[in-house]
Amino acid sequence: MPTLSLTSTHAVVSHGENIQFRCTTPKPRCSANAEFQLFGNGLSVSSQTHISSVTFNHNVDVSHQGSYSCQYSYQNNIKSPYSNTVNITVGECVQSSLIAYIRASQLSPVGSIYLQSSAPTLIKHT
Numbered sequence: 722m723p724t725l726s727l728t729s730t731h732a733v734v735s736h737g738e739n740i741q742f743r744c745t746t747p748k749p750r751c752s753a754n755a756e757f758q759l760f761g762n763g764l765s766v767s768s769q770t771h772i773s774s775v776t777f778n779h780n781v782d783v784s785h786q787g788s789y790s791c792q793y794s795y796q797n798n799i800k801s802p803y804s805n806t807v808n809i810t811v812g813e814c815v816q817s818s819l820i821a822y823i824r825a826s827q828l829s830p831v832g833s834i835y836l837q838s839s840a841p842t843l844i845k846h847t
Contacts, residue, residue, distance in 0.1 A: 722747065723757075725791045725804040728776075733812040736782050744791035744804060745774035755793040760803070762787040786811040 728741040744757045757775040758768045766789075769775040779785065789807045794800040 722802045723791050723793055723804040725789065725807050727789075727807050727809065729809075733810045734781055736811055737780065739778060739780050740809070742777045742779060742789060742791070742807065743774060744777070744793070746793055746801070753795055755795055757791055757793045760790050760792070761785060762789075781809070781811050783811045785809070 724745045724747070726743045726745075728743065729738070734740055742759055744759065746755060752772065754770045754772055756768055756770050757777075759766045759777045759779075766779070767777050769777065777791075786809060789809065790803045790805070792801050792803050
């Protein structure tokens, strides 16, 4: 089974952000190219060919939110099982830090907010 990882360290990625998914085979075959496919919400998003791993660059918007997995196959067309699932959430950037500050200070003396699907969310620092 391949392994899928996301290079972004954020729980929520921003609209327009370029993220990278890395798909790796557990045991690559010597000098044999594998075709790697990236799936987003069950649909094929992209494919690349390499021996042991590939990096998929993906510029995201809100429609790219969801579950991602990958799969690989060799020339014999036998497909691997699907990889682990990586979930991404695409948030919208707050354009005005003043609005964010006002909303956060009205809700809590300590906290910060971000917008996800245009709904303000308070994150309390403890």
